[in-house]
Amino acid sequence: MAITYDDVKIGDTIPTYTSAPITRTHLVRYAGASGDFNPLHHDESFIKMIGMDNVIAHGMLIMGITGEAITSWIDQRNLRSFNARFLSMTEPADLNDMEHTTGRATITISGKIVKKYEENGEKRIKCDIVAKDALGSRKLAGFFIAALP
Amino acid sequence: MADRSKLGMEFPAYTMTVEESKIAEFAVAVGLKDDKAQIDPIYYDEEAAKKAGYQGIPVPPTFMTSFFFWTGEGLMGIVKALGIDLSKLLHSEEEYEYLGNIYAGDIITRKMKVVEMFERGKRDRIGRFVDVTVLETEIINQRGELVAKVRSTMMER
Numbered sequence: 001m002a003i004t005y006d007d008v009k010i011g012d013t014i015p016t017y018t019s020a021p022i023t024r025t026h027l028v029r030y031a032g033a034s035g036d037f038n039p040l041h042h043d044e045s046f047i048k049m050i051g052m053d054n055v056i057a058h059g060m061l062i063m064g065i066t067g068e069a070i071t072s073w074i075d076q077r078n079l080r081s082f083n084a085r086f087l088s089m090t091e092p093a094d095l096n097d098m099e100h101t102t103g104r105a106t107i108t109i110s111g112k113i114v115k116k117y118e119e120n121g122e123k124r125i126k127c128d129i130v131a132k133d134a135l136g137s138r139k140l141a142g143f144f145i146a147a148l149p
Numbered sequence: 150m151a152d153r154s155k156l157g158m159e160f161p162a163y164t165m166t167v168e169e170s171k172i173a174e175f176a177v178a179v180g181l182k183d184d185k186a187q188i189d190p191i192y193y194d195e196e197a198a199k200k201a202g203y204q205g206i207p208v209p210p211t212f213m214t215s216f217f218f219w220t221g222e223g224l225m226g227i228v229k230a231l232g233i234d235l236s237k238l239l240h241s242e243e244e245y246e247y248l249g250n251i252y253a254g255d256i257i258t259r260k261m262k263v264v265e266m267f268e269r270g271k272r273d274r275i276g277r278f279v280d281v282t283v284l285e286t287e288i289i290n291q292r293g294e295l296v297a298k299v300r301s302t303m304m305e306r
Contacts, residue, residue: 020181033171035218037236050236059240060214064179067210068203071189077203082210089238142244 003074005116005123005148014111014127017069021093022057022105032063059086062107062139066131069109074146080124084142090133103134114143121148151282151305152232155226160230160261163220163229169193169206169253195253205252213245213288213299215230216259218256221298231282241281242302250251256291279304 020026027041038048041058070079093105108131115126115136124147131139173185176192189196191207198206198214216225228235265283281304288297 017220022181026178026181030178033175034235035223036215037218038224038238046236058179060211061179063243064175064209064211065181071210074284075201076207077211079246082248083242085190085242086240138283 008113010113012113014073017109019065021102024092030097041133057090059112065107066109070144078146080145082144086140087138106134107131151280153218155263156266157233159237162260164258165220167255172208175212182249208251213297232287237305239304244300246298249294253266256290261286
């Protein structure tokens with residue numbers, strides 16, 4: 001059943017969405033899918049050259065995962081806007097040390113409805129969203145606006 | 150640091166076709182899946198998309214950012230045009246306004262403009278000040294309809 005405007009009220013939370021642990025293979029797959037071949041996301045020699053410790057996930061992959069979280073709750077054609085501010089870097093899990101690195105690479109998206117209003121003849125909601133890793137570090141914060149039936 | 154004289158610059162308009170297989174590939178990638186059998190069929194099966202109320206196979210909500218990478222020399226084209234140092238580049242914010250739908254087979258034109266360039270923080274605090282560049286892009290389909298606007302904020306550490 002599609003969520004309707006009357007189903008939700010201000011302060012309601014959207015269903016929490018938790019990703020699989022992000023690996024370097026996921027980063028390579030996202031690079032190929034999106035065309036974002038910044039070496040920051042796959043090339044360890046570039047990482048050393050610029051004085052960092054590890055490759056990091058594309059901010060847009062974290063936003064893409066957030067998009068998945070949203071569209072698993074509402075139909076994507078209801079989306080009117082979607083904003084994300086990137087707050088911290090995400091290092092992928094190390095396959096040879098999953099025990100200590102899964103937490104930093106597992107993303108949980110939560111959201112809370114902050115506004116209900118009518119605009120352009122539509123019933124719209126604004127929902128604040130935040131993505132955190134399993135250690136509690138905030139990865140992105142933003143919002144989406146959706147028109148609901 | 151980014152070349153401040155580029156403020157207001159409009160990039161050439163680039164056109165590309167939204168390929169059906171690329172939509173499924175993108176949905177698999179953001180779902181952190183291994184195979185398209187694991188994603189919502191609206192992203193690869195036109196029948197399923199139509200049943201769900203779409204006129205064709207839709208693109209995931211953040212797919213539009215890939216238009217920047219698949220046209221005009223991709224990321225390096227943007228970096229070179231603006232004089233940005235790739236080793237210091239970070240993406241700090243992205244915002245989409247959805248004004249219509251984009252479907253597989255659509256022919257999309259992107260029109261991108263540099264709308265803001267400024268410094269944030271103080272130069273005397275080493276490592277704390279950054280150069281910020283804001284790009285705004287209009288996404289227009291083959292019927293001339295403005296289907297989305299994208300606002301991308303980049304910074305150099």
